[in-house]
């Protein structure tokens with residue numbers, strides 16, 4: 001469904017990611033992992049359209065979207081949860097969701113917000129609270145809820161677990177895993193390999209702007225790189 005071919009992504013004249021080939025199939029959940037500065041966020045910026053491709057192509061459902069602006073990608077079903085969440089701190093939970101739902105389609109806004117509340121009951125409890133007063137975990141739920149309120153077909157999350165306590169990211173991760181199991185396509189950038197491997201079925205290891213390993217979770221967990229660098233030498237995903 002999403003396919004990047006020989007994609008080169010960077011900032012102005014600077015190239016960060018060179019010659020990237022990456023796919024996320026219909027209903028597939030895929031993670032991107034790699035050390036700091038590997039180019040994971042830059043890759044997501046290329047996919048969401050915030051950074052244009054310096055070379056290569058990107059297709060969505062077989063159509064070339066290489067030059068499509070970010071707003072039009074969202075309308076086609078690509079939703080991004082940025083690193084750092086970026087919820088509107090001066091708007092309530094409900095208003096945050098309304099803005100997101102309306103941005104893509106003005107119909108059935110209430111229905112879409114209720115769907116998000118069903119998924120994250122904590123947000124329903126806090127619907128009248130300002131975004132800025134939420135805990136980190138609640139803000140992450142709201143950031144994911146904002147993306148889901150757009151009824152995407154591909155949900156992209158940059159650093160799901162960042163700054164959250166294990167009990168919180170496991171709860172949020174479980175919800176994302178259920179969404180993926182239900183057929184939503186997911187592309188997850190995540191430092192926590194165990195979490196990424198629990199949610200996703202396939203992954204890419206990125207280093208210095210290049211894919212150095214790719215495969216299914218079963219294939220990746222057998223590699224020395226994943227075992228030594230990300231799974232603490234224990235091998236099997238818990």
Ligand SMILES: Nc1ncnc2c1ncn2[C@@H]1O[C@H](COP(=O)(O)OP(=O)(O)OP(=O)(O)O)[C@@H](O)[C@H]1O
Nearest residue numbers: 011014016034035036037038039040041042043083
């Ligand atoms: N606005 C920018 N202009 C120029 N270079 C940038 C810019 N933003 C990021 N970079 C560079 O791109 C490289 C990759 O950054 P990126 O944020 O994509 O890595 P990452 O894999 O997401 O890392 P992290 O895990 O730390 O978030 C870094 O060397 C960084 O300095």
